[in-house]
Amino acid sequence: MTTETTNPLLDFSGLPRFDLIRPEHVTPAIEQLILDARAAVRQAEAPAQGSVTWDNFVVPLEEATERLGRAWGVVNHLNHVMDTPELRATYNENQPKITEFWTELGQNEALFDKYKQLRASADFANLSPARKRIVENALRDFRLGGAELPEKQKERFAEIQEEQAKLSTRFSENVLDATNDYKLLVTDEADLSGLPDDVKAAARAAAERDGKTGWQFSLHFPSYFPILQFADKRELREQIYRANATKASEMGAVFSELEKWDNTGNIAQLLKLRDEEAKLLDFRSFAHVSLEPKMAETPEHVIEFLEDLARRARPYAEKDLAELRAFAKDELGIADMQAWDVAYASEKLREKRYAFSAQEVKEYFPEPKVVAGLFGLISKLFDVTIAPDDAPVWHPDVRFFRIEKSGHSGTQLVGQFYLDLYARPGKGQGAWMDDARGRRLTTGGIVQTPIAYLTCNFTPPVADMNGKLQPSLFTHDEVTTLFHEFGHGLHHMLTEVDELSVSGISGVEWDAVELPSQFMENFCWEWDVLQGMTAHVKTGEPLPRALYDKMLAAKNFQSGMQTLRQVEFSLIDMHLHYDFDPNSQQTVQNLVDEVRNKFSVLIPPSFNRFQHSFGHIFAGGYAAGYYSYKWAEVLSADAYAAFEEAVEAGGGQLLDETGKRFHREILAVGGSRPALESFKAFRGREPTIDALLRHNGMQS
Ligand SMILES: [Zn+2]
Incomplete structure (x- = not known):
C-alpha cells in the first residue's frame, strides 16, 4: 500500500x-x-x-x-x-x-x-x-x-514571516505552559468561604486527579475567575490575581516559577519584525499593512473611532467606578479597593442592587437545555434543522452535528460541526470557531459542504455526592459565548457561495467578521428565546420573569467601564503597531501605561502584565485588528436593531422576512462582496453607532 x-x-x-x-x-x-x-x-x-x-x-x-x-x-x-x-x-x-x-x-x-x-x-x-x-x-x-520585492528583500521578507510564526507559537506555548503549571492548593475549607459548590467540587476533583487532598485551582478561567468573583478571603483573591496578571512575564518569577515562560523578548521581537515587514512593503507602519484588506480605511480613522467611543463611555465609566468604590468602602469594609477586589465587589454590588447572583442565574442554564434552545432558535430563524451525526472525534466529550435544509428536492445537507465544550488540561484557553472544510463547488459539479469546529472552555459536568454526573450549569456569560461562536459557525456553514476563497468566513474583512457572532449574542437577552432554553436544575422551571427583569436591569451594569477596557486594549494594540517605535528606548510597558493613563478610569497595578498573554495580537492574527470587535459591534448592533424594529412593528411575517434577509444578504454571501455592501443590502443604509450606544445603555 x-x-x-x-x-x-x-x-x-x-x-x-x-x-x-x-x-x-x-x-x-x-x-x-x-x-x-x-x-x-x-x-x-x-x-x-x-x-x-x-x-x-x-x-x-x-x-x-x-x-x-x-x-x-x-x-x-x-x-x-x-x-x-x-x-x-x-x-x-x-x-x-x-x-x-x-x-x-x-x-x-x-x-x-x-x-x-x-x-x-x-x-x-x-x-x-x-x-x-x-x-x-x-x-x-x-x-x-x-x-x-526585489530578490534580496524577498528572501528577507520570507525570513521575517518564518520568524514571526515561530515567535507566535512560542508566545502561546508560554501562556499555555504558565497556565497549566500554576497550581494553588487550598487545604482549609474555611478559606473557600463564598465560593459556589460546583466550583469547589471542580477544585476538589482537580486536587484528586493530582493525588492531593484539598481544593486545587489553576489559571484556567473557569478555575481562577470564580475566586476573584466570589472568594471572601482577600489574600486568596490577591494571590490568584497576581499569578494571573503576571503570567508568562518577567514578574511571574516573584510569585512562582513562571519566569521561564517570560514573553517579554517574544513581544519585542515580534514588534520589530512587523515594523520591518511594513517598511519592506513601503508602508508607513504595520497598522497600515494590517488595514489594507480590512473594512476600516486608515489607522487614523480607527484611532478616531476608538477615541470617540472612549469620550462617550468615560462619564459612564467614572460613575460606575465611583459607585463601586463607595460600595466597597461602605458595605464591604474595603477602603482601598484593589484590582483583586473589583470582580468581588462588583459581584456583591450586582447582587445587592439587582438582588440576584450569577450563581442563581446559572441554575437555570443546564447545558442540554441551552444547547437545545440554541439549535431551536437557529432552526426557526434560518429555516434549517440540526441533528446529531457521527464522526471520529479527538476526545470523548466532543459531539458532532449536521445542519439540513428541506427544499423542493428533499432534505439537503448544508453543513456539519464539531462541538467541544469543556475546559481540560492541554486545551488552549478561550472559545473559538475554526473551519475544518469550506464550501465549494468541485470540478466534478458536486458541492463540498462546510464543516466547522466550535470550541469552548466551559466547566465540565461534575459528579454529585452519589457519584452521578450532573449536567454543566452555564453562566449567562458562557451562554453568550456559545451564541457568539455559533454566529461565526453559521457564517461559515450557511454560506451559499460556490467559490472556496470567498465562501463562508473566507475573504470576509477581518473587522466585519464579528458581525454575525456579536449579532447572535443579542438573542441571549430575549425573553421568548430564554423561555425556550432555560430549566432550573432542580425544579425544571424556566427562567422566571422577575429574575429576567433583574438580569435585564443589570445588563448594562458597569458597561461604561467595560467599554473603556475594550477601547484601552484596542488602542494599545493600534498604537503598538502604528506610532510605537520598537527600535527606540520606549518599552511596550511605557506605551501600555501611557494609554492607560490617558483613557482608563481604573489603572491596573504596576505589576500587571496582561499584554504577556494578549494572544489575540501576538499569536492570533489580531495585530492592529483588536479594534475589530468594537468596529463590528457597530454593525452587529445596527443589524440586530432591524430585528427589534420588526418586533416593534408586530413581528410575525416581518420578523420572518428579516431573518431571511439576514441569511440572504449577510450569511449566505460570505466574503463574495465587501462587508459594507452586504450591510447596506440588508439594512438599506450605511451603519450608524446609535444602536450600539443604546444597547449599552448610553446616550448617542
Ligand atoms: Zn468572535
Missing part, C-alpha cells in the same frame, strides 16, 4: 480521521502534500497555451493547496485542543515548512503575473462577482506578500 492510503491525514474522502491520526503521521503527510502542492504550482507557473483563464489557472491551483490547508488545519486544531509533547514537537517541526510554502506562494512572481494577465484579459468581465473578487484579493495579497 502507498502512504496515500495508510496515512489517515492523507485521507480526504470524508471527515478527518481523528480516531486514527497520530503525531507520527504529521511529518510524512505534510511533506507529501507540500510536494504535491509544489508540483501543482509548477504547472500553474508554466506559460499558458493561449490565454490565462479561471479554469486553466485558478482551479488547479486551488485544488492543490486546499488539501494542504485542510490537513494542516487538522494538525493545528489538534495542537490547540489536545496538546501533548509529541504533537507539539511535530507541529513545531512542520510549521516552518508550512509557513515557507505559503510565503513562497505569496511571492511567486509567475503566479502574480498570471493573475495580472487574467485581470487584464477580456474574460475577466465575464467572471462572476465572486470570482472577480477572488482575483482582486489575490492581486492585493501578492503585493502584501512581497511579490513585488
Whole structure:
C-alpha cells in the first residue's frame, strides 16, 4: 500500500480521521502534500497555451493547496485542543515548512503575473462577482506578500514571516505552559468561604486527579475567575490575581516559577519584525499593512473611532467606578479597593442592587437545555434543522452535528460541526470557531459542504455526592459565548457561495467578521428565546420573569467601564503597531501605561502584565485588528436593531422576512462582496453607532 492510503491525514474522502491520526503521521503527510502542492504550482507557473483563464489557472491551483490547508488545519486544531509533547514537537517541526510554502506562494512572481494577465484579459468581465473578487484579493495579497520585492528583500521578507510564526507559537506555548503549571492548593475549607459548590467540587476533583487532598485551582478561567468573583478571603483573591496578571512575564518569577515562560523578548521581537515587514512593503507602519484588506480605511480613522467611543463611555465609566468604590468602602469594609477586589465587589454590588447572583442565574442554564434552545432558535430563524451525526472525534466529550435544509428536492445537507465544550488540561484557553472544510463547488459539479469546529472552555459536568454526573450549569456569560461562536459557525456553514476563497468566513474583512457572532449574542437577552432554553436544575422551571427583569436591569451594569477596557486594549494594540517605535528606548510597558493613563478610569497595578498573554495580537492574527470587535459591534448592533424594529412593528411575517434577509444578504454571501455592501443590502443604509450606544445603555 502507498502512504496515500495508510496515512489517515492523507485521507480526504470524508471527515478527518481523528480516531486514527497520530503525531507520527504529521511529518510524512505534510511533506507529501507540500510536494504535491509544489508540483501543482509548477504547472500553474508554466506559460499558458493561449490565454490565462479561471479554469486553466485558478482551479488547479486551488485544488492543490486546499488539501494542504485542510490537513494542516487538522494538525493545528489538534495542537490547540489536545496538546501533548509529541504533537507539539511535530507541529513545531512542520510549521516552518508550512509557513515557507505559503510565503513562497505569496511571492511567486509567475503566479502574480498570471493573475495580472487574467485581470487584464477580456474574460475577466465575464467572471462572476465572486470570482472577480477572488482575483482582486489575490492581486492585493501578492503585493502584501512581497511579490513585488526585489530578490534580496524577498528572501528577507520570507525570513521575517518564518520568524514571526515561530515567535507566535512560542508566545502561546508560554501562556499555555504558565497556565497549566500554576497550581494553588487550598487545604482549609474555611478559606473557600463564598465560593459556589460546583466550583469547589471542580477544585476538589482537580486536587484528586493530582493525588492531593484539598481544593486545587489553576489559571484556567473557569478555575481562577470564580475566586476573584466570589472568594471572601482577600489574600486568596490577591494571590490568584497576581499569578494571573503576571503570567508568562518577567514578574511571574516573584510569585512562582513562571519566569521561564517570560514573553517579554517574544513581544519585542515580534514588534520589530512587523515594523520591518511594513517598511519592506513601503508602508508607513504595520497598522497600515494590517488595514489594507480590512473594512476600516486608515489607522487614523480607527484611532478616531476608538477615541470617540472612549469620550462617550468615560462619564459612564467614572460613575460606575465611583459607585463601586463607595460600595466597597461602605458595605464591604474595603477602603482601598484593589484590582483583586473589583470582580468581588462588583459581584456583591450586582447582587445587592439587582438582588440576584450569577450563581442563581446559572441554575437555570443546564447545558442540554441551552444547547437545545440554541439549535431551536437557529432552526426557526434560518429555516434549517440540526441533528446529531457521527464522526471520529479527538476526545470523548466532543459531539458532532449536521445542519439540513428541506427544499423542493428533499432534505439537503448544508453543513456539519464539531462541538467541544469543556475546559481540560492541554486545551488552549478561550472559545473559538475554526473551519475544518469550506464550501465549494468541485470540478466534478458536486458541492463540498462546510464543516466547522466550535470550541469552548466551559466547566465540565461534575459528579454529585452519589457519584452521578450532573449536567454543566452555564453562566449567562458562557451562554453568550456559545451564541457568539455559533454566529461565526453559521457564517461559515450557511454560506451559499460556490467559490472556496470567498465562501463562508473566507475573504470576509477581518473587522466585519464579528458581525454575525456579536449579532447572535443579542438573542441571549430575549425573553421568548430564554423561555425556550432555560430549566432550573432542580425544579425544571424556566427562567422566571422577575429574575429576567433583574438580569435585564443589570445588563448594562458597569458597561461604561467595560467599554473603556475594550477601547484601552484596542488602542494599545493600534498604537503598538502604528506610532510605537520598537527600535527606540520606549518599552511596550511605557506605551501600555501611557494609554492607560490617558483613557482608563481604573489603572491596573504596576505589576500587571496582561499584554504577556494578549494572544489575540501576538499569536492570533489580531495585530492592529483588536479594534475589530468594537468596529463590528457597530454593525452587529445596527443589524440586530432591524430585528427589534420588526418586533416593534408586530413581528410575525416581518420578523420572518428579516431573518431571511439576514441569511440572504449577510450569511449566505460570505466574503463574495465587501462587508459594507452586504450591510447596506440588508439594512438599506450605511451603519450608524446609535444602536450600539443604546444597547449599552448610553446616550448617542
Ligand atoms: Zn468572535
